[in-house]
Amino acid sequence: MPVDPRDLDALDRRLIDCYQRRLPVCIRPFARMAERLGTSEAEVIARLERLLALGVVSRVGPVFDHARAGASLLAAVSVPDAEREACAAIVNRAPGVNHNYARDHAYNLWFVMTAPDEAVLASRLDRLEATLGYPLLRLPMLEGYHIDLAIPIPWAELEGTCPP
Amino acid sequence: MSDSTCPSEARAQDAATPAGHLDPRDRAIVLATQAGLPLVPDPWGAVGRRVGMSGDEVLARMQAMAARGVIRRVAAVPNHYRLGYVANGMSVWDVDDAEIDRLGREVAAIEGVSHCYRRPRHRPHWPFNLFAMLHGHSREEVERQAEVLRARLGEACRDHRILYSSRILKKTGLRLGAGGPGSDTQRRD
Structure with missing residues (x-):
């Protein structure tokens, strides 16, 4: 909340x-x-x-600047709804996975995998793909246009959204 | 960001940078501070006592890591969800390759956008090459932000989607495992 x-x-x-x-x-x-x-x-x-x-x-x-502390990649996979829980558990157990979100799309599981370097990352993804039995959509960052997470907080506006 | 995709993702072309930027003493400091600094008048001294260094050395190494870019910043990292940004959507756009760098920078500056990345298409299933995380107080606000992006991208954009997260299945902050970056000893947040 x-x-x-x-x-x-x-x-x-x-x-x-x-x-x-x-x-x-x-x-x-x-x-x-x-x-x-x-x-x-x-x-x-x-x-x-x-x-x-x-x-x-x-x-x-x-x-930390994660780019300087190893390799990582955003990946997505499309799994049948009935298998989503089981697939999510497999993803969560895979080494290096630090975020996993269910999203409303044909690609319904989205996660970030990390590894010490690119070679280990690729082998972890290959292993996970084989375990899941569904192809992974691999989405490496090619360019980052904005990686500053600071958002100006509109305090007055926030107060307006709160019930008295 | 409380519920955004991939805050801990590395830029692909930089990812080959060796983790050797961190010597064992740096690594010890990273491990001791990545969950947060001790909130005491002399945090560097407190960290130093945990890792067997002087406070001066901890501070000097923190400053050096910041200068090298290993530490991007030291901050009071807000949880935007707790501040009322309860709606977020991963917006994905199919943008003309010739225009994407210019437009990506413009989109990144639009209010409500946190992360903005170029990623590869995987046709035919995935035609989208620009990702922008949108944050608002409601789904309607996120939709309005997407309209602003749509207008900015103009004819260079062929199609787009907003993917909302229906559930967080796992979320762990970056944890440098004791065995090395990205090792298997990450802790849950």
């Missing part, structure tokens, strides 16, 4: 707005953030703890 945005005060919102993209990698980073926000280091830490507890912030930490 989404949180009620009214549970997030002005300081919470500024914390998210200012630091969802980047926080300082320096000595005493939370003190540096506090300086900019006009509050104390202890308050910044307490706020981040609360935002984590609420699930509004999923993690305070590094975002």
Whole structure:
């Protein structure tokens, strides 16, 4: 469930707005953030703890460039609805699978497979394909036009969508 | 992003980059921080105590990994679903190859679009070569965003679909296994 945005005060919102993209990698980073926000280091830490507890912030930490940490690929497979659960379980058990979504389309299972390098990735996909018995649609990223996950949060608008 | 496809996917042509960017001490720091930094005044010192390094060394290595691009950024990563972005759709488009790079950059800048990638077609079953993840507060908002994309792509676009996720069957953040990147020791989020 989404949180009620009214549970997030002005300081919470500024914390998210200012630091969802980047926080300082320096000595005493939370003190540096506090300086900019006009509050104390202890308050910044307490706020981040609360935002984590609420699930509004999923993690305070590094975002790694996965391209530099191995190989990965988006793949899809079209399986009969009756076999979808069993196929999803096979996909989930396959080594290196970190996302798996059911989608409303003839290609009804979508997942990302990762591996230390391209050769291992290819062999993992081949093995999974053989186990499933259905051909995989292999969709490597050829070009990334936008990989910044920051979305400006329209706080006022969000409040408008919440029942009073 | 809480429910988007493939945030942990590597760009194909870069994927051959050796993981050797990480020496064992870097790797130890990655393993100790990938679930999040300790929320204490001196997080680097706290990480250092866990991995047997000084806080100064942890900080210097974090900065170096950021400079090399291994760490893209350090951030308070928001969960957009919890912020009310409950609807998301993977929009896929069949775009003229001659125009796709220019249009891909334009589409990526449209509000509501997070990831935007070019991927190969697999005709006849899969004619789509441009992927744009759309995020909104409702399916209607996602549909409106798709209309904006459709208009922007114009005649270069022959067809499109929006694939909504009906269920999350597995979702794990990137976990560098102790045995190496992408190894089998990934943990569930």
